[in-house]
Amino acid sequence: MIMAVTLSAGVRSAVSSLSSVQSQATAIQNRLATGKKVNSAIDNPVNYFTAASLNERSSQLTGLLDGISNGIQTIQAASKGIDAITKLVQSLQSTVKQAQADAAQNRPTKAGTALATATEAAVTSKSLKDIALDKSIGDITGGTAATADAATASSSGDLGIAAANTKLAISITAGSTTYTKTFDTANTTVRDVVNEINKSGVATAFVDEKGQLNVKGNGSETVGFGFGSGTDDATALTSAAAGGDNTAIGFAAADAVVATSGLTSSNVTSAVRSNLIQQYNDLRDQIDQLAKDAGYNGVNLLQGDKASIQFNEKTGSSQSKLDIQGTTLSADNLGISQATNTQLAGFTNFQNDADLDTATKSLTGALTSLKSISSSLGANLSVAQTRQDFTKDLTNVLTQGADNLVAADGNQEAANLLALQTRQQLSQTALSLSNQSDQAILRLF
Incomplete structure (x- = not known):
């Protein structure tokens, strides 16, 4: 039969204190090792599960x-x-x-027949080009007949458009683009017609040294070039669309109609x-x-x-x-x-x-x-x-x-552990003193 050992109150108190200090020191050492003040739901259920939820979402x-x-x-x-x-x-x-x-070598182009002759050049002492450019469009001698008058020493002559036709027109078509322009017959020259063609943006024109009017498309599309005259703008434009007066400036009537002929390219690739x-x-x-x-x-x-x-x-x-x-x-x-x-x-x-x-x-x-x-x-x-x-x-x-809820403050925990170690030493001293008090009874024997 084992007999129970009876401890004095002082010893029992010292042992209890030592046990408490050791338990707290162990808990603090665990916090320092894990870096967390809440390591399980037992430590703090609310903080533990809240931190777990935050970490899961993260x-x-x-x-x-x-x-x-x-x-x-x-x-x-x-x-x-x-x-x-x-x-x-x-x-x-x-x-x-x-x-x-x-x-590109395939620009649609054509040169009309000469508008001036060598005889005219001799009479005027001008080049064929200058004579052609200076020729009037309308019949400068008057009358209703369309009669072309040759150049003289004092005049460059005319193309013979009837004086009754007071309006002239040009019509130039390339692809889906058509340019038209009307102007008065009086005082209009071939030079004026050339300048008007060059304004069109559809074609260009010039008179060469042979006295021929040249018309050249700006693109590759077949060009319809028509010249006409009439008593008013409407009839002049209608005449131009059909090339009614094309022959007067050295072109054929068919040159005005793209679908029929027009000015075609040289088909050079x-x-x-x-x-x-x-x-x-x-x-x-x-x-x-x-x-x-x-x-x-x-x-x-x-x-x-x-x-x-x-x-x-x-x-x-x-x-x-x-x-x-x-x-x-x-x-x-x-x-x-x-x-x-x-x-x-x-x-x-x-x-x-x-x-x-x-x-x-x-x-x-x-x-x-x-x-x-x-x-x-x-x-x-x-x-x-x-x-x-x-x-x-x-x-x-x-x-x-999450860390704010469960993380431990290393500095604070280290200070707590140091304090507990001091308390542990003091508790051990108290236990030693209590034992010495109990041992005093031996001196009676």
Whole structure:
């Protein structure tokens, strides 16, 4: 049978104090080791579970950052693709400008019959060119008959348009553009007609050294050139449209009607333009190839793919995300047609100025479309980057908030441990003194 040991009150008090100090020192040592003042729900249930919830959300948001980063890279890949395609379109513009700058040999042009003769040159002591330019259009001798008067020593003569026709008109048509102009017959010369043609923007004119009026289109389209006269503006314009007085200035009536004859090109193919066709088509093909290579991680916004970036950890209607619908980008979709050396439907004929003008407009439109797509991508990229920065900051806030609830103050805990160690030493001294008091009874024996 084991007998119970009876301790004195002083010893029992000292032992209890030592046990309490040791328990507190152990708890503080655990806080210093973990860095937390709340290590379990027992320490502080409210703070423990609140911190756990904050850390859980922070962890979920951190996991979403990878998806946001991938979304940003997908947008940037498409944006870089747009930048590169823009440079290709600008190169296409440069190629078209080279073709337009080429002195094309296929301008529609024609020289009329001579308006002055060697006899007139001898009489006036002027060149054939000057005599032709100075000739009056109307019959300067008067009368109703359309009689051309030769130059004399004192006059350059006239083309014989009847004096009764007080109005003159020119009509110039190229493609879908028509230029008309009326002026008075009186005192009007061939020089005035030449100047008026040069104002049209449709064609140019000059009188050569042979005394011939030359008319040349500004583009490759067949030009209809008509000259006419009448008693008023309306009849003069009608006459001009049919070439009623074309013969007076050395042209045929059919030269006024584009569908019948007109001033046609020499049908000479420009070698410079031909050499630019392959260059143009190669650049055009690269647009399609580049668009196909602008993807990231299997998603290509320039091939019609859709990218979805999730910004929060929730689901359903509470979920926050950004959906980006891509577009199928190609040369055809941008309105950039292939180039050829002949007139074919749906193609750009590099030998035709009108087609080159159309190509220029198409390329300008393509650049506008690319800017619009780039702007849309830029706006989405800005949103994604802003949410990425926000998510990073929010995870830091959540983590800091959780730490504030459970983290231990190292300085304070270290000071507490030092104080407990001092108390432990004092308690041990008190226990020793209590034992000495109990041992005093031995002196009685």
